[in-house]
Amino acid sequence: MSERTSNIERKILRALEKAGEKGVIQRELWGMLGVDSRSGARIVARLERMGLVKRKRIMYKGKATYLLKIHEEAKIEMKILEEIKEIPCFTCQYLDICGEGGSVTPEKCMKLLQWLERAVEQKSKNTNTLTVYSNR
Numbered sequence: 615m616s617e618r619t620s621n622i623e624r625k626i627l628r629a630l631e632k633a634g635e636k637g638v639i640q641r642e643l644w645g646m647l648g649v650d651s652r653s654g655a656r657i658v659a660r661l662e663r664m665g666l667v668k669r670k671r672i673m674y675k676g677k678a679t680y681l682l683k684i685h686e687e688a689k690i691e692m693k694i695l696e697e698i699k700e701i702p703c704f705t706c707q708y709l710d711i712c713g714e715g716g717s718v719t720p721e722k723c724m725k726l727l728q729w730l731e732r733a734v735e736q737k738s739k740n741t742n743t744l745t746v747y748s749n750r
């Protein structure tokens with residue numbers, strides 16, 4: 615998603631994700647994000663073409679506008695992107711010299727090991743939650 619979407623597009627997607635099922639009235643989104651309506655409408659139309667946003671035409675306070683909601687696929691992509699951003703290698707000062715056979719290697723890296731342990735623990739918690747729900 616990061617290659618496909620710009621900064622303002624990601625802000626729109628985050629706002630829609632936060633709004634959840636109730637969605638956001640398109641006209642109100644511009645004020646929330648400080649975007650003019652013409653640019654905003656163009657950006658949202660692009661997000662809709664990409665399959666990341668759903669638009670439904672509605673009447674709101676006597677004027678035609680759109681109710682915007684995020685697509686499930688976009689939610690999953692955003693979650694993956696957030697998880698990837700937490701990988702320590704992306705912000706590591708040793709990234710250029712880290713590698714097999716060197717003095718700095720992923721096998722000896724405590725930061726990477728701790729990140730992996732947290733990720734495994736988190737996945738384990740999520741799996742347990744799913745198991746509890748499926749046993750009901």
Ligand code: SF4
Pocket residue numbers: 702703704706707708709712713718719720721723724725726
């Ligand atoms: S494995 Fe460790 S040392 Fe190597 S780039 Fe990743 S965080 Fe940095």
